[in-house]
Amino acid sequence: xxxxxxxxxLDAHRQRIDELDREIRALLNERTKVxxxxxxxxxxxSLPIYEPKREEEVFxxxxxxxxxxxxxxxLKRVFERIIDEMRTVQRxxxxxxxE
Amino acid sequence: xxxxxxxxxLDAHRQRIDELDREIRALLNERTKVxxxxxxxxxxxSLPIYEPKREEEVFxxxxxxxxxxxxxxxLKRVFERIIDEMRTVQRxxxxxxxE
Numbered sequence: 001x002x003x004x005x006x007x008x009x010l011d012a013h014r015q016r017i018d019e020l021d022r023e024i025r026a027l028l029n030e031r032t033k034v035x036x037x038x039x040x041x042x043x044x045x046s047l048p049i050y051e052p053k054r055e056e057e058v059f060x061x062x063x064x065x066x067x068x069x070x071x072x073x074x075l076k077r078v079f080e081r082i083i084d085e086m087r088t089v090q091r092x093x094x095x096x097x098x099e
Numbered sequence: 100x101x102x103x104x105x106x107x108x109l110d111a112h113r114q115r116i117d118e119l120d121r122e123i124r125a126l127l128n129e130r131t132k133v134x135x136x137x138x139x140x141x142x143x144x145s146l147p148i149y150e151p152k153r154e155e156e157v158f159x160x161x162x163x164x165x166x167x168x169x170x171x172x173x174l175k176r177v178f179e180r181i182i183d184e185m186r187t188v189q190r191x192x193x194x195x196x197x198e
Contacts, residue, residue: 010141
């Protein structure tokens with residue numbers, strides 16, 4: 001492979017990464033909206049915000065039949081971060097509403 | 100809202116979360132494949148694996164024009180985790196190939 005060919009290939013791959021990242025961002029924002037809607041229902045009905053059983057279900061859903069190549073433990077850590085960040089968004093919203 | 104209505108709403112929202120999570124997982128696996136292809140090109144041409152400039156570009160791509168509601172700093176932390184996990188996948192692959 002010449003350096004020019006390598007650069008062309010890298011450029012194409014990087015464009016694809018940027019596209020995928022914007023798609024992932026769109027899904028994360030959509031997920032945040034749904035989490036906010038869940039929070040609204042829970043607040044209206046005074047239901048507990050944190051439900052460990054449901055959290056297990058969320059992890060099972062993404063860990064089951066993972067086709068890879070991203071390993072299960074890596075996938076789990078990414079979703080732990082996602083869930084944690086969305087919990088913080090919820091907590092901040094509740095604080096603001098109480099103030 | 101009656102408890103029954105609340106449960107119905109929560110069920111519908113949770114189904115949507117599970118769908119979104121499987122879509123996010125598919126995109127993460129696709130992204131890992133592209134990262135692996137980038138690694139192959141770099142190894143073949145002895146190019147450096149870590150390029151801080153490109154990393155900045157990746158963050159700029161997701162931080163620019165983020166429509167929310169997930170805040171920019173939360174989004175950044177999620178992508179730091181994603182990038183970090185994929186770097187580990189690459190490192191493990193290189194280790195295995197050298198052995």
